[in-house]
Amino acid sequence: MKSDMAPKPDISGPYGLIAPSTALQQKVGPEQLLDNAVLTQLEGALDHLVTEMSGWLKHDLHRLILARDNFLTDNSAEELVSALYRAAHDLKGLGATYGFPVVSVIADTLCKLLRSAGDAGTPPPHDLVNAHVDALRAVVNLDIRDHSSGPAAELVRGLHTITQKKTA
Secondary structure (H helix, E strand, C coil), rough: CCCCCCCCCCCCHHHCCCCCCCCHHHEEEEECCCHHHHHHHEEEEEEEHHHHHHHHHHHHHHHHHHHHHHHHCCCCCCHHHHHHHHHHHHHHHHHHHHHHHHCCCCCCCCHHHHEEEEEECCCCCCHHHHHHHHHHHHHCCCCCHHHHHHHHHHHHHHHHHHHHHCCC
């Protein structure tokens, strides 16, 4: 038997419970509390990151608007529809991360619309694509974040209903 092997846990207790190992805690050492200077520095870094995220969201929204504009010039070009889908999908994934869950919800509906049209072999309706992109631009410019109440909830519900009717 090698000496560097960990000893077998004792499972003779009630229900064969295994006591957790404290080896990692012993290697790390005692807990060290953060002092106020470090906490202030971390809060400042987070505030800066939140400010940067606003710029990132606007950049991604601008990319979606450009993709929509290109799509409107030739809605039968598969690469333009694909670029529009990618831009919407990025917003769907990052909207909540940027602090705008409503962006994720609206972009998700747009992605479903684009997928549905692609599955049917038809171009997505211009009016619905425009409605989604304009809704996204409005919620970002007006700093509307919550989709569960107020005008954003009505907007999301309306987009979802119209999309379902047009794609059914």
